[in-house]
Amino acid sequence: MSMLRCWRMIGCITLTLTVAATAWAQRSDKKARSIELGEALGQSCMACHGTRGASTEQAIPIIGGQNDVFISLSMKAYRDGTRPSTIMERIAKGYSTKEIEALAAYFSTQPFLRPLQETDPEKVTRGQSVHARKCKKCHLHNGRDAIDTDSPLLAGQKLQYLRRNMEEILTGKRSVEIKMDAALREITREEVEATLHFYAAQHGELH
Amino acid sequence: MNSSTRRGFLKIACGVAGLPLLTPLVRATELLPRTGTRVVVVGGGFGGAIAAKTLRLINPKIEVILIERNRSYSALPGANWTIGGSRRIGENRLTYDRLEGNHGVRLIYGEAQVVDAAAKTVVLEAGTLSYDFAIVAPGIGFRVDEIEGYAAAETPDLFPHAWTSGEEIVVLKRRIEEMKNGGLVVVSLPTPPYRCPQAAYERVSQIAYYLKQAKPRSKILVLDASKSSSDLADLFLTGWRRSYGDMIEYRSSQQVLQIDAPRSSLRTTSETLTADVVNLIPPQMAGTLAHRSGLIGEDNHWCAVDHSSYESTVAGGIYVLGDACLGDDQQKSASAANAQGKACAMHIAGAIAQRGHQPHFYSNVLYSLLDDKHGASAVTFYRSEGRKSVRVDKGGGVSSEWSELEGIYARAWLGSILAEMSS
Numbered sequence: 194m195s196m197l198r199c200w201r202m203i204g205c206i207t208l209t210l211t212v213a214a215t216a217w218a219q220r221s222d223k224k225a226r227s228i229e230l231g232e233a234l235g236q237s238c239m240a241c242h243g244t245r246g247a248s249t250e251q252a253i254p255i256i257g258g259q260n261d262v263f264i265s266l267s268m269k270a271y272r273d274g275t276r277p278s279t280i281m282e283r284i285a286k287g288y289s290t291k292e293i294e295a296l297a298a299y300f301s302t303q304p305f306l307r308p309l310q311e312t313d314p315e316k317v318t319r320g321q322s323v324h325a326r327k328c329k330k331c332h333l334h335n336g337r338d339a340i341d342t343d344s345p346l347l348a349g350q351k352l353q354y355l356r357r358n359m360e361e362i363l364t365g366k367r368s369v370e371i372k373m374d375a376a377l378r379e380i381t382r383e384e385v386e387a388t389l390h391f392y393a394a395q396h397g398e399l400h
Numbered sequence: 401m402n403s404s405t406r407r408g409f410l411k412i413a414c415g416v417a418g419l420p421l422l423t424p425l426v427r428a429t430e431l432l433p434r435t436g437t438r439v440v441v442v443g444g445g446f447g448g449a450i451a452a453k454t455l456r457l458i459n460p461k462i463e464v465i466l467i468e469r470n471r472s473y474s475a476l477p478g479a480n481w482t483i484g485g486s487r488r489i490g491e492n493r494l495t496y497d498r499l500e501g502n503h504g505v506r507l508i509y510g511e512a513q514v515v516d517a518a519a520k521t522v523v524l525e526a527g528t529l530s531y532d533f534a535i536v537a538p539g540i541g542f543r544v545d546e547i548e549g550y551a552a553a554e555t556p557d558l559f560p561h562a563w564t565s566g567e568e569i570v571v572l573k574r575r576i577e578e579m580k581n582g583g584l585v586v587v588s589l590p591t592p593p594y595r596c597p598q599a600a601y602e603r604v605s606q607i608a609y610y611l612k613q614a615k616p617r618s619k620i621l622v623l624d625a626s627k628s629s630s631d632l633a634d635l636f637l638t639g640w641r642r643s644y645g646d647m648i649e650y651r652s653s654q655q656v657l658q659i660d661a662p663r664s665s666l667r668t669t670s671e672t673l674t675a676d677v678v679n680l681i682p683p684q685m686a687g688t689l690a691h692r693s694g695l696i697g698e699d700n701h702w703c704a705v706d707h708s709s710y711e712s713t714v715a716g717g718i719y720v721l722g723d724a725c726l727g728d729d730q731q732k733s734a735s736a737a738n739a740q741g742k743a744c745a746m747h748i749a750g751a752i753a754q755r756g757h758q759p760h761f762y763s764n765v766l767y768s769l770l771d772d773k774h775g776a777s778a779v780t781f782y783r784s785e786g787r788k789s790v791r792v793d794k795g796g797g798v799s800s801e802w803s804e805l806e807g808i809y810a811r812a813w814l815g816s817i818l819a820e821m822s823s
Contacts, residue, residue, distance in 0.1 A: 233758035236454070236742035240735060240765065240817045244457070249819040250812040279799065279806050280777045284763060287781040287795025292761075 224298065231299025234292055238300075247306040251353035258305025262342040264297035277366045305337075307349025312394040320391025323384045327376045336392045348395035355389045431508065431527040435463045437752050440522050440531040442512045442689065444468035444496055446475075447721030447737035447744075448537035449821040454745035456503040462752060465506045465529060467522065468496060474566035477734050478814045480599060483573050484606040486772040492566040498823040515693040517715035533748050535710075536695065536703075537721040537737065538687030540564065540595050543701065546683050548658035558661035559680035562603075563595060575677045576607060581615035583676035586666070588656045590683040591625040593702070595723045596733045598778060600681060601636040602768040607679075608644040609771040619647060621675070623654035623668055625683075631798040632766075632778050639770045639802050656680060686724035695720055702726035707789035708759065710744040719744050730782060730789050736764040738817060739782075760784040763796070767810035775799075775807035 235246070238256070243249050246257025256264060270276035272285035272293070288296070324335065331340045336347030347355070361367040363377065363385070377385070441452045444466055452466040472493050481487035499505040510524045515536055521528045542561070544550040560575065562568040576585060585607055589600045604622055611618045626633075629652070640648045658667040665674040685691075685701035695712050697704025703720040705712055707730075710719045721744060722737035730736060739762035750757035761783040769775050776799035781792035799806055 230758060233746060234761055236746070237739055237762040237765075239742075240738050240820060241813055243816060244453075244820055248816065250816050252808050252812040253816060279803065279809060280765070280779060283777075283779045283795060283797045284765075285795070287763060287779075287792065 227295045227298040228302060229299075230292070231295035231297070234288070235296050235299050238296065245303040246300045247303075248351060251310075251351050252357075253351065254354045255305060255307075255350055256300045257303035259301060259346055260339060260342040260344065261297045261301035263339075263345045264300055265294050266343055268293040268296065275368070277361050305346060305349065307396040309396045310349075310352055310393045312352065312390045316387040316390035317394045319384070320387035320389070320394075323380060323388045324391055327380055328388065331372065332392075335395055337395065347392040350392060352389060352393035355393060356386070359385055359389060429527045431524065431529050432465065432506070434530065436461055437532050438463040438465065438530070439533045439535060439748060440529050441466045441535040441537070442515065442522060443537035443539060443687075443722075444470075444473055445537055445539055445722060445737065446734040446817070446821060447741040448535065449473075449496070449499065449741070450738050451535050451537070451721060451741035451745045452505045453499055453503050453821065454742045455749055456505055458745065458749040459752065460504060462749065463506070464504075465508060465531075466496065466499065467508045467510060467512050467524065467529075469509070469511045471495060471509055475734070475818060476563070476566050476596075476599065477817070478811075479562070479566035479569040480603045480606045481769055481772075482569055483576065483603070484609040484769070484772055486769070489566055489569060492818075494818055494822040496822065502823060512689055513692065515689070515695075515715075515718055517693070517712075517718050520717060531717075533719065533751075534717060535719045535721060535741075535744060535748070536689060536693065536724075537741070538689040538695075538703075538724045540684045540723050541687045541691070542682040543685050544682055547656055547680075549660055550682065551661070555659070555661050555680070558664075559659065559666075559678040561681045562679065563681050563684075572677075572679055576610060577614075579615065579618065579676045582617040583615065583619075585611070585618065585620045585677045585679065586673070586675040587620060587622050587679045588654075588666070588681060589622065589624045589626065590681055591655065593726070593732060594681070594684045596731070596766070597626075598632060598731075598733070598766045598768055601633065603679065604648060605636065605640065605643075605768070605770045608640065608647055611647065612644055616647075619649065621673075622648060622650045623656065624650065624652050625655040627653045635776055635798055635802075636768075636770075639774070639776075643770060643774075684723075686720075690720065690724050693718065695724075697726055699726060706787040708784040708787055709747045710740055713787075719748065729791050731764055731766070731780060733764055733766055734817060735766060736782075738821070739764065743784075760789075761792075765813065767806070767813045769807055769810050770802045773804050773807045774802035775804075775810035776802050777806055777809070 241253055242256050246255060248255045268285045271278050271281040274282055331344055332347055333339060339346060362369055439455055439462055441448045452464050455462050455464050472495055475492045478487055479489060479492055482489045496507050500507050510526060513523045515522050515534050521530050522534060544552050560568060560572040562572045587604050604620060608620055637650060654668045656666050656668055686696060686703050690696060690703050695703045695714055697714060703724045704714055705720050705725050710721055712718045712720050721740045723732040743760040747757050764780045766778045767775055778798045779796040781796050782789050783792055
C-alpha cells in the first residue's frame, strides 16, 4: 500500500513538473518569439539609437541593455503623449502594444555598452556622495542595476540626454514616481547636475 | 560621370539579356577564393554598407564582400549645412576600414562593371567575383536628355547639381560665395520621383541662411517641377516666410526644358530667365550599374523589386537597395536605404539559414535644418504587403514647427547613421 502511495506521489510530482516545464517552455518560447520580432522591428531604431541600441550620440539615449519594462513604459508614455518628446511621439504611435513590448524585449537583452564620456571629476565626486545619500536604494550598483525593471539603468547613460530628462522632470513636464519626486525635493539643482556626471562617468564592464 | 547612362547606350546594354558589351570580361579570373556562402554587395552608400554589416552581425559565417569605388565616401545628408556654414564637408567623409576590422566585411575597391544574374558573378576590371546572393545599391543617374542643351561633362560644373556626392557641394558653395550681393540663385527641383525631395527644400533653406547674412539683397527662385503640395513642403514654406521673408520665391509646376549654361540662362515651361547661380537638379533614374545589369523595370528608369525581400523582379538572385528602386509610394532617402539594407540582410540571412523572416515594418526618418539651429523631422512608416511596400497610416507625420531641440536631433541623427554604417 505504501508502495502504491509512493508511486502515486511520484506520478503527481512528475505531472506537476511536466505541467510546470511545459508552461515554462511556452513562456520562454513566447519570449523568444517576442525577441525575434523585436530584432526585426528594432532595426529602424538603430539608425538613431546605434547598433543594437548602443547610442553613439550625446543627445540620444542608449537603449541596448536598458530595463525591459522601463523601455516599454517609455514608449507607451511617448505614444500617449504623457512624456514630452519631439519625434518619439510620432514614432511610438506607429507600434502596437505587442510590438512595443517586443522592441523592449529585444533591446533589453543586448549589452549596455558604456564607453568613456567627458565628465567633470569634481562633479563626479560630489555626485557620488549624493548618490550614496539619496539614490542608491533604488538605483543599485552605481546605476548599473535598479530595484525594479520599471526603473532605468543610469550608469553610462549619455550625459546630455540625462540632463534634458532631469530638466523635464524638474520643470514638471514629465512626472515620476513618488519616491523619485521626494528624493528630488531634498537635493539642489547643483547636486542633481553632479549626480548626472557621476552616472555618466560610469564606464566599462565592471566598477 | 553619367554619360554612359544615355538612352542610346541603355537600349543596347539592356536590350539583349543584360551584357553583350561586356562578354569578354566574364571569362576573367575569380578574384577571391570562396570561404563559404557568399554575398557580394555592390555600392557602399547608405543601403549597401549597412546591408553588408547587418549580414555579418546576424551570421558571421556568411562571407560578405563589399565592392565600393571610393576609399573615402562623402555622404550627402548634412552636406547642405556646409552652405549655411554650420558643418565642414570633411565631417561627411567616412571610410570602410572599421567594417573590415570590426565585422569582417571584405572590401574591394573598384568599379563593378556589371552583375551577371545568369552566371551569378560580379564583373570588375580586375576579374570576377562569384556569388550566391548579390546586393546592388547603385544610387542614381540623371536623365539629362530631357533637358535640351545639357552636356553631361560640362554642365554639372556650370550648373552644379551637388546631388550624387557630398563633395560636390563645394562647387555650388563657391559659386554662391562668389556671387554679388543682390544676385539671383535659381534652384531647380526635378519631376518626382527623385532622391530625397526634403533635402532639396533644405538646400534652399541653407542657401537663404547664408545669403541673409552675407548678401541680404539677393533672391532665390525655386522652380519645383512638382505640382502638388504636402505637409512637408508647407513646413518649409512657413519656415522660409518667417526666417527669410520675401528672399525666397517658390513656384510649383516649373520644369526646366532647355538650358544655355555658358550664358547662365534657362527656359522653363512658362518663361526664359538668366540667373547668377543655378543649382540644377536634373530628373533622375537608377544608377549606371542597374542599367548595365538589366535591372530596370517597365518604367525604363528605376529598378523593379519585390518589396518583401528587395529581390529584383527582372533578374533573380540580385537584390536592389536604395534610391535606385522604384518604391511604390516609398520615399528615396538615406534613412529608407538604411532600413531596406537591414531588411534585405535579414531576408538573405534567413534564406541562408533556411528559415522564414519577419515581414518588414520600418520607419523612414528625415531631418532637416532651416538655418544653423532650427530643425524639423518627418517620419513615415512602411510595411511589406505581399510584394508591395505600403505606407502605414498609423503613427508618423511631420513636426508641427521648427525647433532647436530637433536641430540638435538632426545633427545627432546624422552622426549616428554615419557611425552605424561605418563602424
